[in-house]
Amino acid sequence: MLFVDSVLLLAVIMLSFSIRVGHFYLPEGVLFYWVVFSAPIVAIPIFVRFGLYRAVIRYIGFKELWAIVQAVSLYALVLGVIGYRVADWYMTDVDNVVSSVILINWLLAIIAIGGSRMIGRWLLSETGSRKRTNVVIYGAGSAGRQLSNALTQSNDYKMAAFIDNNAALLGQSIHGINVVSRHDLGRLIEKKNVTEVLLAIPSLTRAERNEIIHFLEPYSVLVRSLPSVSELAQGKLRIADLRDVTIKDLLGRDSVAPNSDLLGLNIANKVVMVTGAGGSIGSELCRQILALKPQVLVLFDQSEFALYGIHKELINVGMTNVQILQLLGSVTNYKRLSHILQRFDVNTIYHAAAYKHVPMVESNNAEGVSNNIFGTLTCAQAAIDHGVDTFVLISTDKAVRPTNTMGATKRVAELVLQTLAVGCNTRFSMVRFGNVLNSSGSVIPLFKEQIKEGGPITVTDPEIQRYFMTIPEAVELVIQAGAMAEGGDVFVLDMGEPVRILDLAQKMIRLSGLQVKDKLNPNGDIEIKFTGLRPGEKLYEELLIGGNVSKTNNPMILRAEEEMLAWGDLKLILDELEQAVDSGDQVKLRQLLIKAVPGFKPQSLITDILYEA
Structure with a gap:
């Protein structure tokens, strides 16, 4: 980046002179050496001091861009002082344009130095885009925005859209990502090959969470969720905080405060x-x-x-x-x-x-x-x-x-x-x-294992409830x-x-981002087979x-x-x-x-x- 910045700074200052005088201009004599040597000599130490070469291009964000603005501003100021002194000492015929060149150089240098890094970040992010999972974040609030920031620094996920139930947010853009209605999910799955929905509303009650998950069930997407507010540690959200939505999220209830x-x-x-x-x-x-x-x-x-x-x-x-x-x-x-x-x-x-x-x-x-x-x-x-x-x-x-x-x-x-x-x-x-849920010998661990192995899931009877x-x-x-x-x-x-075990099996298949394979959907992923009641088993408890x-x-x-x-x-x-x-x-x-x-x-x-x- 040192060489790239040096070339950019030289190009910018010559372009600044050209813009000021209205035609292509190449300084001559002493002014030429000032332009050639002063810009990188002044800028590079300042850029080093502000940490521009410690930042990882792939993960550049607002703080790094603000550091670039500060560093370039100081560089432009120092270079301007030097420019005035050169014009004064050598009685050049361009001293009356130096003030305008300082301002133009400052603006163009910010664009060039900052823009080069953003282009580098974009190129690096696109390098691994073919391997990334296309995801939608459900929830455009604070947690959703923090999660979006985390995803931009990941090689594993690519944001397709935000989904939110707040009508005031629909049609707006957050970090360059559109906020859409949940009814657009089917279109996103088809057009952008979305395979995961990340639920990022930690404040949801269990009933509200269940309603959203029930809505997502028919879609062949893996649903993952941030923990509840009480479970989240304070600090910045991490992708590691995400967990798969399990059947526990659907069957569990809002607890009553214990005595x-x-x-x-x-x-x-x-x-x-x-x-x-x-x-x-x-x-x-x-x-x-x-x-x-x-x-x-x-x-x-x-x-x-x-x-x-x-x-x-x-x-x-x-x-x-x-x-x-x-x-x-x-x-x-x-x-x-x-x-x-x-x-x-x-x-x-x-x-x-x-x-x-x-x-x-x-x-x-x-x-x-x-x-x-x-x-x-x-x-x-x-x-x-x-x-x-x-x-x-x-x-x-x-x-x-x-x-x-x-x-x-x-x-x-x-x-x-x-x-x-x-x-x-x-x-x-x-x-x-x-x-x-998840006790030894219960159906849920068994169903998880059967889904992992590609099926079939075995259910004793279509009407059995527990x-x-x-x-x-x-x-x-x-x-x-x-x-x-x-x-x-x-x-x-x-x-x-009570819960019908057949419904439980179907929900677990869908929550895994898969489809039930049956007569209506012969191309589905997981088949459900009925094996008959076992000795001692009854339909209803x-x-x-x-x-x-x-x-x-x-x-x-x-x-x-x-x-x-x-x-x-x-x-x-x-x-x-x-x-x-x-x-x-x-x-x-x-x-x-x-x-x-x-x-x-x-x-x-x-x-x-x-x-x-």
Whole structure:
């Protein structure tokens, strides 16, 4: 750039003289040497001092252009002083035109020096344009403009347009990019090959975000989004802040502000134990419990791998004032549980340990009963024997009028706690909710993997529906519900509206920028195949057995009044169940589950792998 600037400055000053006198003019004599040598000799040190040669041409912006104006202005001023002195010393016949030349030279030099860099930036940006992704930014506000600035410095993206719902902005231009209506998106996709829409309105409510995403769904574009205002760190936006819009953005809801008193009631400065600590729900319980500052957090799990993972994660949080303990063991081992509760004087237990995968438990009925029913019973008895204050069971909507062994075992576990709560100092409660997003074994991670592999996506039935909730929201409500317990309470979380799994699959395909392949669109990308209901699976899930419910202090948590068995009657069934498990009597086991849970209507015959009809 030194050589280019020198040539440009010489050309500019000679052009300035020519413009002033009205014809091509080449200075002669002493004035010629002044023109040839003074311009670059004066300018280059000034340009170096102002950092013009440190700026990267590809990323030149307003600050660099302002530095050019300042540097050229100082150069023109110094050169003008020299020009006056030369004209005065050597009594040249052009001293009367020097003042005009100074002004013309200043303007032309700004254009030449600044323009050369902008042309260089344009040429460099065009070099990689063939490989760049054409994008549209949805939102022409502050975040959208900052994101646009970031994109101009990227080799990966090329801006096609801004989209905004504000009619006052339509037809205007920001950074040379037009602002258009969202109804022009189809035209942009066709004419400019737009493949991504970047949602840059961090202040949107979830309902507003959902409306925009629903609008974008029919288009074959990948939708990416900036985080919400609460998630954005202060400072300049980066392209790295963008994340793919996921199904969580559509299924999640605007959260209700938690009751901080309830959150900390059973946790703050207490010894808290989480069984199944390495699972989807258990691990999130551990994260939120740690943030509420217990005295000791006991992580209990039978999976060495899962326990190691959550313990390592929590240790890295750096809360040195909380003792975090990792303990291996099974919830069916009373002696192990007894030693732990006695050693650490546990105040609160969140019982998340369970086998929950419906087809898996259908193939392993005896283990499902052993872990889900007798594991809960063993934990509860140990809690009573060692004076635990609060015991919260993580239950499921599949416990309501179950059609599978897993749901039936969870309902029996609820009955166990309801019965033990009578006349007991330990406050037992259970919290019942539906599917959580991205939990292990759920359809969403499966669909993601199937889309990544090019399909097909497998859906069991076109009409199957499920309730969904984010894991953090569910856990936050579980903690609050447990704090409201009086003993034997069955809490039910408001899951919102059920979602049809077929619709879920179609949305995930479209959010990936792909098209559904079907009879109407045989050239689509991802096919959806129906495989039929699996053993124990039902089309619709429910949250309430009866209609007797009451509100709590949190509108997202309901208290259900449901029937229970007397301990004597339940104990007889449990004893027989234990014998059936020990003997591997699958027929007896099923009969006893139906006896304990009259609403249990098995959807399939016995499919346990060890069962011989």
